[in-house]
Amino acid sequence: MSITKLLGIKYPIFQGGMAQIATAPLVGAVANAGGLGIIGSGGFTADRLREEIQKTKTITDKPFAVNLMLMMKNIPELIEVILEEGVKIVTTGAGTPAPYMETFKENGIIVIPVVPSVKIAKKMEALGVDAIVAEGTEAGGHVGETTTMALLPQVVSAVSIPVIGAGGIADGRGVAAAFALGAQGVQVGTRFLATIECPTHPNFKQAVIEADDTSTTVTGRSLGGPVRSIKNSMIAEFLKLESQNASRDELEKLSMGSLRKAVFEGDAERGSIMAGQICGLCNEITTVEEMITSMFNEAEEVLNQLGKITIVDSERELVLV
Incomplete structure (x- = not known):
């Protein structure tokens, strides 16, 4: 079954479950436009998640999902809210959904983990998940090490369930490339940051608009949790401290609340613009x-253009016909 039929959506595009950002205004807009809007529950209490689900329902009557950061301690409470509110699609990250799979399946919930490697993709398929998002290191926020170009075809070859490509996709060329590598759809985060409905401070959006291909960097490798963000004074200070083998406490003190500073206060220098x-x-x-x-x-x-490409045997080159 295709991913669009499985989920009941028009376009095979997922909106990334970005913490503090993927809330009702964005999620509802994506659902209404035919994609899969995903509420980012990272940092939420059970009451806050219920509030966002109910707000989203006032915006759209189409399917949407909740993303669960499984390292959070209140995951059982969040899952209870998901069950009570009748959400039927869950994406997961930062841990294994194994402890909750029986509950998900008993309640008819579609489970789609985000993975950074072939090894984890295989483990997720063995658990009985319905599809997989293979996310390359080009993505914003928490990232793995393998690029989308290398990761996606390897995951597609390794599993038999639908695979969604993510990381470094912002236009139709990226979508076409993901399809060519075997994906059934794409997950997009960064491009959604530059939309009217995205509920971030104008300074956050402007930083994304002004950024180029070299504007981001990865911090937190020494902590075992690499994160890609746009470079600014806080990021530079963080990287300097990392190079000096600063303690976890010192690094966390510097970055504490930095995402909220960027998203809600518009602090483009001391905030984390993932x-x-x-x-x-x-x-x-x-x-x-x-x-x-x-x-x-x-x-x-x-x-369609690629469909017109052929290999000329005598020259062994690609030409348009």
Whole structure:
């Protein structure tokens, strides 16, 4: 079954479950535009998650999901809210959904983990998940080490369930590339940051718009939790401390609350503006619907053009016919 039929969506695009950002205004807009909106529950209490689910229901009557950061201690309480509110799709990260799979399946919930490696993808398939998001290191926020170009085809070859490509996708060319590598759809985060419905401070959006391909860097490798963000004074200080083997406490003190500073206060220098390497293609703010529609129109054009490519045997080169 295709991912669109499995989830009941029009376009095979997931909106990343970005903590503090992926809330009702964005999630509802994505669902209404035909994609899979995903509430990012990272840092939420059970009451806050219920509030966001109920707000989203007032915006859309289409399917949407909740992302669970499984390292959080209140996951059982969040799952209880998901069950009570009738959400039928869950994406997961930062841990294994194994302890909760029986509950999910008993309640007809579709489970889609985000993975950074083939090894973990195989483990997730063995657990009985319904699909997998294979996310490359180009993505914003928490990242693995393998690039999307290398990771995606290897995961597709290793599992038999649908695979969604993520990391470094912001236009129709990226969608077409993911399809060519075997994906059934894409998950996008950074491009959604540059939408009208994204509930972040204007300074956050402007930082994304102004960024280019070299504007991001990864911090937190020494802590075992690498995170990709746009470079600023706080990030530079963090990297300096890391190079000096600063303690976890010192690093966490510096970065505590930095995402909230960026998202809600618009502090582009001391806040953490989590975004991916594809920032350079996010050069205008549009509506979510305009973004998704143009992305898939372009993908269709690209794929049609590729259909006209052939290999000329005598020259062993690709030409348009």
